[in-house]
Amino acid sequence: MVIVDDHLALLALAGRIPDLGLAGPVVTTYGFQYRMVRALSDSARSGALSRRLAEPATAVARAVRPPADRLVVLDPRSSLQSAVGVAARHPANLLLAELVGAALHHRAAIRVTPENTGRTWAQIMDVEGVDFASIGP
C-alpha cells in the first residue's frame, strides 16, 4: 500500500500516476482528500477545470468518491490512535499526524511530491521507521 499526497492523488484519479516504484494499492488520507476536493471545487468555479470541462462538477464528484481501482481514501478512524501518538512525539499538525499515523497503522509507504514535503518530514519519517520519499509528478 502506498499513501500519496493530493497532487499524486489527482494524477491517480486521472489514471496518470507516475511509477511509484512500489506494489500495492494507491491510497490517500482524509486530510489530503479534503485539500484536493477543496481545490477542485475552487477550480471548478473559476480555474483550470472550468476552462477544460463542460461539467467541472464531475471532477469534484470523482474526487469525493474515487473509483477504488485508482484511489482509495483511508478511514481516519482506523489509525486515530497512531496519529495521536505521532502528534505526541513530534511537532505535527493534523495533516502530518494522520499521514504518519496511517503509514504506521497500515504498514504503508508514503510518496509525496517535492512541493508537498515539509521541512521536518523526512526526519520524522526516519525516526518513525516509515518508508518515505518525494517523487516528481
Place this chain on the structure above:
Amino acid sequence: MAVYVSAVRRTNIYLTEAEQAGLDARAAAEGSTRSEVVRAIVDRELHLDAAGADDLDSALGEAAAEIAERARALSVGDPDLHIS
C-alpha cells in the same frame, strides 16, 4: 446471451444463505442474474461507474499541478492542513 462492456473473470466467494437469497430475490425482481446484481453492487460501492470519461481523465491530468498549487494556497494559514 449476456454482453459485457468490460471483460469479466470468474471468481468464487462465500456468501451466507441470507445473502444468496437476497441476491436471488433482487435478480428475480429485476429480470437479472445473481452475477449482474453482484457486479452492480460492487461497481456502486467502489465507484467504478466512471466509464467513458476520457475527457475527465485528460482534464484532471493536465490540471493536476495547477490544482495542487491551489490546494497549497488554500491551506496557507490553516494550522491543520498547512505543509511547512
